[in-house]
Amino acid sequence: MFERYNKVQRAVLETTLRIINQKELQATSMSLIAKESKVSTGSIYHYFQSKEDIINELYKAIVTFTGDVVMKDIDANQPVQARFRRVWENIIGVSMKHPEGFQFIEQYSFSPYIYEESKLEAYKVGWCNPVEKLYSEAIEQKLFIDMEPKLLVQMHYGSIVYLVKADLQKYIELTEDAVQHVITSAWKSVLRS
Amino acid sequence: MFERYNKVQRAVLETTLRIINQKELQATSMSLIAKESKVSTGSIYHYFQSKEDIINELYKAIVTFTGDVVMKDIDANQPVQARFRRVWENIIGVSMKHPEGFQFIEQYSFSPYIYEESKLEAYKVGWCNPVEKLYSEAIEQKLFIDMEPKLLVQMHYGSIVYLVKADLQKYIELTEDAVQHVITSAWKSVLRS
Amino acid sequence: MFERYNKVQRAVLETTLRIINQKELQATSMSLIAKESKVSTGSIYHYFQSKEDIINELYKAIVTFTGDVVMKDIDANQPVQARFRRVWENIIGVSMKHPEGFQFIEQYSFSPYIYEESKLEAYKVGWCNPVEKLYSEAIEQKLFIDMEPKLLVQMHYGSIVYLVKADLQKYIELTEDAVQHVITSAWKSVLRS
């Protein structure tokens, strides 16, 4: 997840992600990060400008990683439906495989702690934009109802987020079978006629 | 929203909700709450056990209020589809009418700051349980696909949350027309056949 | 010296003045001030906005106090020479009687730690302005050479400062007799002819 970073940065980012999921942002003190990552506070400040900087770097790294995973095996020559299934399978897959990353993004993507600039950068490298284009294509092909693609993507992503969250909280169990049903539901929900 | 509380408690809860939405949990200090609510810290601690207690009380109050509003005009004699529409209309309506309450619940419902006990209590008085029952009914009537009602409700609520959030962030515009389409989509997504 | 302040503020200001003279600004930490003044850091920050604020308050308090003492017994009806002697006697007197105040002003009146605003306020309440007026009077009466009064006052004050400093450092001994000679020297230095 943090391949592009050096050893120290990676230790800090991994530790921060872990602690922030266990505890909370306000309980995630620099001294705790230092202790758990076995990197002195001084060194942390050598590699990061501030606590905010760590959080933002974490945010960008996770969004970039997720975007890559989600779009990796999407073949533009395949029919829309196949790509639709694959994209959502990938999003669900990466979310469940990396619950800490998923929860972090969930909790902090609307927080003032994340700079507007980070969000813009994230939008460029994330899966959101390509998926919106896929929806546009489906609308043009008269497959999907004629609504704002952004809106439809948010609607479907919201479903996914809440299902994965509920699964992580053990409120429901999101089996492989359920995942397939859910994607089918999403497909049906926006189908024309 | 806070009718069941006395004057002082109401002032504190209202102020806390306002500040926490403008700023953040960590920037919402007791002294700021005291100053803005014109209640001394001493008095705050007379009516609430701790800062956590205020947050939890807020959580329970909002969930209760929302549950009441959502279920108020639901008539068990009406057909499932009518109740389905009305429920989601109400949920969207109350969320958009009380954005601070909505955002607060969104941000803190998964936070360790909210005690497990508060969440259980919220479940009892919130709209979640009755809506799950409505879905059960629809499944029994062979209207809806045969999946765990909890799962379906989460799925639909996730859609709603993300659309309302996107609207509040001015990322999309959730018009009255769009709301109707969205509810139709939700209905279609779980319809049998 | 700090009559206009309350008990806590006085303890903090007195302690800060003492430490800053013994040590230095950079060695005068808030925790040391707290420990020595027996006021908790929290309380210090209740009465002062910041460390800078303490230093600036100290500055203004000392300048005000010194200004009052210096100008207290100056009678505008007395001849220029009598007032001249009395003013410089007072300045030397208060400087030697309150060496910590004197040294503090000496060390920090040119420091960026003292806000421009504090300096302006100090100028209004200090002895500098009235003494410059006395010099103007002496120049108008053709007693003193025709030079900028500000310049002459600086010149004389510099002498005094260095003599008091040298005395405090035990480099010289500034006896009562020496003081009288020094004032006579200052008088002679600017006398016309």
Next chain:
Amino acid sequence: MFERYNKVQRAVLETTLRIINQKELQATSMSLIAKESKVSTGSIYHYFQSKEDIINELYKAIVTFTGDVVMKDIDANQPVQARFRRVWENIIGVSMKHPEGFQFIEQYSFSPYIYEESKLEAYKVGWCNPVEKLYSEAIEQKLFIDMEPKLLVQMHYGSIVYLVKADLQKYIELTEDAVQHVITSAWKSVLRS
């Protein structure tokens, strides 16, 4: 100013002097010195024992330099008055030509940061001692009043310091003409009769 030092030491001393004048001692960090002087912290610590050591070396270098400049063209055969004028002209001249050096000495000559040992060494190579001897000579010749030469020199140096400071702060303007008047004043102030 730093001819007796090697290239690295010179870079460090020059940079430190510049920064310390712009900012302050506490804002003059080793890392800043390293960055601005383009000498690594490791190298700085190879040539200097500590930060204090740099400051003390700076102090000694400036005092030595100033002493040399002030006494360079003083001819013991000239009459006392000529030497008196020349000495003070030189002191004012070097102070105004090297304001950073002047301000540094001013600020730190009474600071605990400067070791007692540095001050003693400075006394040996500075202009203070020779000028005191000049004053002794004048007293012996019954030219000057019979007071401690050290005291008189401090008195006159104080005047100069305050005038130069006031000029640097743009509080007054110390023209060439004013300088001559000031020296005349100093001369008159200690003249017998």
Next chain:
DNA sequence: AATGAATGAGGATTCATTCAT
């Protein structure tokens, strides 16, 4: 009941100094 001054542990951050390369 109400007040708000007082507390001090804990927060983020800096910086003189060391040391492996």
Next chain:
DNA sequence: GATGAATGAATCCTCATTCAT
């Protein structure tokens, strides 16, 4: 000799909580 990454004690300051009035 030269480098600059690493260290961690110490910095200023905040804030949840208490308690005398």
